[in-house]
Amino acid sequence: MTLLFKIGFLEVGWVDFIDVFLVSILLYQIYKLIRGSIAVNIFLGILALYLIYLIVQAAQMELLATILGQFMGVGVLAMIILFQPEIRKFLLVIGRGTEFRENIFKTITNWRSQYHDDFDIQQIMEAAKTLKATRTGALVVFSRDTELKFYAETGDALNAEVNKRLLLSIFNKNSPLHDGAVIIHKGRIKAARCVLPVSENDHLPATFGLRHRSALGMSENTDTLVMAISEETGRLILARNGKFLKALKLKQVEQKILEYLHNDEPANWEELHVGETEAESPTSNS
Missing domain, CATH: 3.40.1700.10 (DNA integrity scanning protein, DisA, N-terminal domain)
Structure with missing residues (x-):
């Protein structure tokens, strides 16, 4: 990995920079989809709980970290259930945004x-x-x-x-x-x-x-x-x-x-x- 800069013991490379950039875009798109609905409050609540879990884990509070860890273990499944309409909408947006059909099935488009x-x-x-x-x-x-x-x-x-x-x-x-x-x-x-x-x-x-x-x-x-x-x-x-x-x-x-x-x-x-x-x-x- 090509080193971009170093902060203390933390080494930051181009891959890390691109990784953070893409995650930021993903979170922004998710926010745009759920903005104005009750789902945004649920999303912020889960995000806050995850940040608390990271802090508790860093502070080595083993009992609380274990309890929150059990919850975070099923967090992905819980988010899929809670955000099913938003996930479906997100996938539809991705599908609409691609030009796959226009490029691959050009003859079909012309016929249509x-x-x-x-x-x-x-x-x-x-x-x-x-x-x-x-x-x-x-x-x-x-x-x-x-x-x-x-x-x-x-x-x-x-x-x-x-x-x-x-x-x-x-x-x-x-x-x-x-x-x-x-x-x-x-x-x-x-x-x-x-x-x-x-x-x-x-x-x-x-x-x-x-x-x-x-x-x-x-x-x-x-x-x-x-x-x-x-x-x-x-x-x-x-x-x-x-x-x-x-x-x-x-x-x-x-x-x-x-x-x-x-x-x-x-x-x-x-x-x-x-x-x-x-x-x-x-x-x-x-």
Whole structure:
């Protein structure tokens, strides 16, 4: 190991420096995932207990060190149980961040983009316009890569072609299918009345109802784009990767949906090319 510098008896090399740097990044990413939830208090409690264990061990308090050591021995298993949702979210973030599929399966990506050129986005936009105008609640999930079978099975299978009349019928207040989400994959409505995970983020605007929180929760847990329309106000938001855009014009909604389906999203997802709107992250207090 190449020596970088020495502090007393402690020798610090480049490998140690890189090791500390990578651990710092890992801890920061974990903090970002659990920030705003009750999990952060549990994490800080476990971290404090571990620091106490190190101090007790260094002070050679054998009895207390033994007791804490037994607890730390099952600490990894306990953390997996306590932080199961956060660990799952962390792995999903890693999976979404890789470009493995884009590089290895380029031909599949090209085929998928060609298919979506035939996707009639106008049917979605006309339905959204009517739903907003009539203040009819709606929740639509766009999935580019997967069929979301787990979520689709919570609702009723349709496998129908996307069209305005069908969407309006599904979300009609008197329809038995209106209470839940519609999942659209490869230009077809796979299922309706689907149950979505609700975001546990405590920093969402107080005006957000269950539909908007479900849209954020689905975007946090899956690689999807979700459109939600409020039944009370007619407000439309788009959610992606735990972030949301509101006060969108319909042309901007169309732009973001097409970018997602064509796998052509900008590095900064909030970036818009048509007019101006208000972009926010879940930590915004508005």
